[in-house]
Amino acid sequence: MPVRKGTPALLSAGTLCAALLLTGCGSPAAPPAPAPTTAPAADTGPRPGSPGKAVASAPVPETRLPGVGPVTHASVPDGTSQALVVTGASADSTRSTATLYSRDPVGGWKRQAGPWPTHNALRGWTSDHTAGDLRTPIGVFRLGDAGGRLPDPGTRLPYDQDEQFAISGTGFAGEPLEGSFDHVIAIDYNRVPGRSPLDKERPLGAEKGGGVWIHVDHAGPTQACVTLEREELRELLRALDPAREPVVVMGPTTELAR
Template identity: 55%
Template structure:
């Protein structure tokens, strides 16, 4: 999966789901997405309101709602409840109905709500793919609910799914 931000300081992104077949890697579905309100960073820190640039594995999922058919280990829990409003006043309720943990500063093989931070708490964490609430995030990538459900049903842990994410200029380096 490739997430490309419109610019270093933009919170708007595009997600392209790549699939591997007999002819190699081919781009598939392309979706609009949001990333962090202040854009992207090569050195993410807690509360910098930027999404980390990099290549990360995707090993664990969960959410407030029942598993929609995820092939990744799925943790359904009331701990995924969220309220309040986003940066643009949009309601956050339902944003964590489905999530996929992005393995930035987290322990793979644990629930997305596990707060183990191998790089230390100051480097942030808890960065997920989650349902879009109509505005920018703190550091996560957010997609429409139907696209999150499609990802959960598509990503296969035996295929070692990865996410490449960042603004286009940073990803060229």
């Protein structure tokens, strides 16, 4: 929010007063006595632009997402005004943090929700994802489609409720996977936008992997996806607005800062 600028007070100088003395009549006029003057009042107040007088200025809008450098930010579409930033501590970390930001023309990018703790892939991150490498792709990807085994929690994204989202078995830490796909958001990595997250078409080829989602956390690392706790994922689903062309910006901190 812009800060109101203070207006320095300008003190006026004292007025100069002259006293006119009149001489008596009859005798030759004596030279008039010098007219006494009143000295100007001292001006001790600050003057506009004087050193030491701080003038408040409006904050500069944040033109880039916090923690995101110019190279990464260049991949954010011009029309995007909503971004989920997911950062890992290192290239091999399996835990990360997700924060949702929104942008307005005056204030720039501001935090909208989060930060939330997340899990990512078992072996961390990669900028060249391949099927089965157990790493989460690094980059900027659109978020446009959602779905799950459970009903739509109130998202504005297209939502596909389907029993095919049911899952069983155990994760890498021996944790149960049941319920992990109760709600999911498809990350537009090697998929056709506008389709259900269940769609199997892979434009880059099957060897580049796919099915990379944001889904319900199961208390352990994933094969390639990013996870959020159930209620936080539901909050994210309700917050995302397709009119704002939302994206996810994800990767280790050092990579995103480039």
